Each structure stands twice: as structure tokens, then as C-alpha cells.
Amino acid sequence: MINQSRRFSVAPMMDWTDRHCRVLHRLLTRHGLLFTEMVNSGAIVHGDAERHLRFAAVEHPIALQIGGADPAELAAATRIADGFGYDEINLNVGCPSDRVQSGRFGACLMAVPDLVAECVRAMRGATDKPVTVKCRIGIDDQDIEESLDRFADKMAEAGVAALYVHARKAWLQGLSPKENRTIPPLDYPRVYRLRQRLAPLPMMINGGIETLDQAETHLEHMDGVMLGRAAYHNPMLLAEIDARIFGDDREVPDLAEIMRAMAEYAETQLTSGVRLNNIARHMLGLANGRRGARQFRQILSVDACRPNAGPEVLMRALELVEDQPMAAAS
Template sequence: MESQDYRFSVAPMMDWTDRHCRVFHRLMTRRARLYTEMLTTGAIIHGDRGRLLGFNPIEHPVALQLGGSDPDDLATAAKLGEDFGYDEINLNVGCPSDRVKDGRFGACLMAEPALVAEGIAAMKRAVKIPVTVKCRIGIDEQDPEIALDVLARGVVAAGADALIVHARKAWLNGLSPKENRDIPPLDYGRVYRLKAALPHVPVVINGGIGSIAEAKRHLDHVDGAMLGRAAYQEPWRLLDVDPELFGEAAPYATMKDVFEAMLPYIEEQLAQGTRLHAMTRHFVGAFHGVPGARAFRRHLADKGVKPGAGAGVLRDAIALVEHRAAASIAA
């Protein structure tokens, strides 16, 4: 797989990047790689696979992110993901939550690079699609210059097709998961040095990137950039991905056009019993900074959560934005 495939991606985010969110994001960019929320190997092997792994074909290219440490379980879950049609399997070696640490997966695995490499090798034997790793630059008292290099070289030797690096340490002792997203200082230079040391391996940078313009600047040093909260909380930014990073027109010109394209999916999901709020909760930042944005958010929050809420709630919320925008121009 060429490094260009990794030029831009939206980060896997727990409770956020579910299938509805990914369909929404795909309508704004044809080229971004999308990632599932982290799914544990145990949930996939023993749970409702259709519910956990099912996705809409529009989402391609889409990667399945796994959490786990047992090589056999990782291989089994990866094969199931490949059979469901995912384009990539990604191993989470970066999540700092207590629940993840107790389960021996996520960022704590940076202390066990040989086990991570064993897991990558097992998945590579099990699937034909790319297998990638998402990690931090280190944990706790580790020296990132050493820890990241050891992990990276181990997984590359085991066959990893790309490395995605969140450019912060994770402090498993002393910081909450939320604090670990902001407090440890960003060290983009460490990720740039990793890329320089591994010129033939695609390296993607993640962490604190707030705009497509910032992402573009990183591409002078690495193969790809991954946006997380900025892409989720201000999804309109994704309309700039294809023009700015790939030289192609965006799928739609405005957020209103995106929502018009989203409505058939919403209607289909409602008919299958999905609640409206399960989809509209991903839309709250869609008009950030635009007149009427607050009214849009409030309408979705008040009306979208009610039993039986239909697509008309979204139409009415968009109309509020249009009304405020027109009033603003008239004024």
C-alpha cells in the first residue's frame, strides 16, 4: 500500500467514530481514511459481530482498530475484520484508560514491545490487508528516544505496514485519560525523527492538530496526518481535505449539501429502528461559528432525543441556521 493512502485520516475515538459518524464524515471527504472506535478482541470473538463490525460500503477506505494483546486472539479478530470487508487492521498501543490498562492493551503495551511485535506477526499471517500500529511516543518514565524506536523497529520487523504516532507520552500513573489527551507536551519533532530513521515505512502523525492547514504542514516531514477532536467537534473542516491535500473537489460545497446527502441514510436507519439522536449527536459542531449554530445545536438536543423523532427534526434545525444566516446578511 502506498504511503499516499495514509496522507489524511480521522482518528479512532471511543464513543464518537461509530458507523453513523463515519458515514457523515465520508460525505465530506472521499479520500480520508476512517477508523472505527477501538473494539476489543474479546468483544469481537464472543459478541454480536454484525452489530460490532457491520458498516456501510460508503465508508471505504475504513480501518478496524483492535484492542488486545494475545496474538492468537488478535489474529482471529483481524481475520474476522478482513472477512467483514475492512481495508486495514490497526492495533491500539496508545489508549491510556484504566479499563484498557487493566485488560493489558492500549498504551501499557509500550512496555512490552516484543509482545506487540508478536501480535503484529500473528495478524500478518492471518490477513492479506495492511496491519498498522497506533502508539504514543512513550509512557511514564520511558525515554521516548528509546521506547518509540524499540517499538517501531520491532513491529516493522514483524511486518507492520504503517505507524501512526500520537506525539505525546501517556502517563498511566497520575493522569486521567482526559488529561492524557492534553497535559503531556506534544513532541512532533520526535515523530519527524522516527520518519527520518524509517524512510521506507509510512509514518502518520497525530495529536493536537487543529486544522487541515496544520495537517498540510506536517506532510513536509511525515507521510500522513490524523485529526481527532478537531475533525469531530468541527466537522466542516473535513470539506477542505480533498481540495487542500489531494487536489480534488470536495464531494459537496456546503454543510447544507452534506446534510441533504445524509438524509436518505438517516431515513433508512430510522426505518430499521435506529434512534435519531444516535445519528444527530455527531452533528452538533457542523455549523460552528456560523449564525444560528447555537439554535441548531439546541434544536437537535431538545427534539432529537425524543422517542419517535424523525428526519424532520434535522430539517427544522437546518432551517434555523438558514433563517439566522439570512437575517445576518439582511442586517
């Protein structure tokens, strides 16, 4: 089941792929694999695990991404997370932010594959769920041929269940996290070669993929594709993946049905202290390509932030969108 879901996944994105975002995305796709934001292993072990790890049953299949570099702490965090029922536990070896580097985890771990392998083994010992790794093709001045092969071989030896590979280097010195998402050149053929060499180890490709046409091209070479910002900013793209990627042509909700479902969800969340804007901010791109989209975004951006804003704000935004076909999201 999880191997099939990995054919299309939505990338873990800090401050974006929270539980409200994932509920929205699950309305749009039954089959795609959803990821949490990265959660630091220390926050799970020493902090409020319930706050960091809780999710709704409707979000399955769902993977938890953990950041960390201490095998014992990662094992403890994995053991705690296992009790919440995630379908997969993923170790972040790709994030280039200064905050992550200062904690000696994320992309800088690509320089110490033996330590990462030890982390994977420790995590595997704490759960019977698949333990996976998300990485880059290299960092800084690494030779992406030799160093990536060495890293991936260590992961395979440690028993990793799958690899998600962002097809760019991360430059830990000289580029910001934002620049690291666009400036280092993409090298998809390098990821294809790695997948071919390590088959049948499942391998998914990430980085710079913006359309489903591009995703389908990558699937000719890879076991799965992962989209990040393209899926977030144009969430209706996700409404096409069940049919195009998974062969499930069951009818998907239209915009009105999605907005009504999110209004009902918001009503339940508001009673527990959630503010409407924490939900509405993930919905701004739902009307892209339709007349009235600008006003739709404005209401969700402004009115949802007002004190005591309720689900009626979502329905008022819907009323401003004319009923006409959305622009193609191929």
C-alpha cells in the same frame, strides 16, 4: 490506494467514530481514511461480531482498530474482520484508559515491544490487508529516544505496514485519559526523527493538530496526519481536505446537501430501530461559524431525543441557519 488515503485520517475515538459518524464524515471527504472506534478482540471473537464490525460500503476507505494483547485471539479477530472487507486493520497501543490497562492492552503494551511484535505477526498471518499500529512516543518514565526506537524497530521487523504516532507520552499513573490528551507535552520533532530514521516505512503523526494549516506543515515531514477531536467538533473542516490535502478540487456538498443526505440516511436507519439522536449527536458542529448555529445545536441535541423523532428534525434545524459563508477553518 490506502497509502494515499493515509495522508489524512480521522482518529479512532471511543463512543464517537461509530458507523453513523463515519457516514457523515464520508459525505465531507471522498479520500480521507476513516477509523472505527476501538473494538476489543474478545468482543469480536466471543461476542456479536456483526454488531461490532458491520459498516456501509460508502465508508471506504476504512480501517478497523482492534484492542488486545493475545496474539492468538488477535489473529482470530483479524480473520473474522477480514470477512467484512476493511481496508486496514490497526492495533491500539496508545489508549491510556484504566479499562484498557486492566485488560493489559493499549498504551501499556509499549513496555513489551516483543509481545506487540508477536501480535502484529499473528494478525498479518490472518489477513492480506495492511496491519498497522497506533502508539504513543512512550509511557511513564520511558526514555523517548531509546524506548521509542526500540519499539518502532520491533514493529518494522514484524512487518507492520505503517505506524500512527501520537506525539505525547501516556502517563498510566496519575493522569486520567482526558488529561493524557492534553497535559503530557507534544514532541513533534521526536516523531519527525523517527520517521526519517525508518523511511520508507509510512508514518503518520497525531496529537494536538487542530487546523489544516498545521496539518500541511506536518506533511512537510510526515507521510500523513491524523486529526481527532478537531475533526469531530468541527466536521466541516473535512470538506476542505480533498482539495487541500489530496488535490481533488471537485465540488463538495454544502450544508443543505449534507443535511438532506443525513435525513435520508436517518430515515433508513430509523426503520431498523436506530434512534435519531444516535445520528444527530455527530452533527452538532456542522453549522459552526454560521448565524443560527446555537439554535441548530439545540434542536439536534433536544428535539432529536424526543420519542418518535424523525428526519424532519434535521431539516428543521437547517431552516434556522442563515445562508451565509461559514467562518474559515484553516
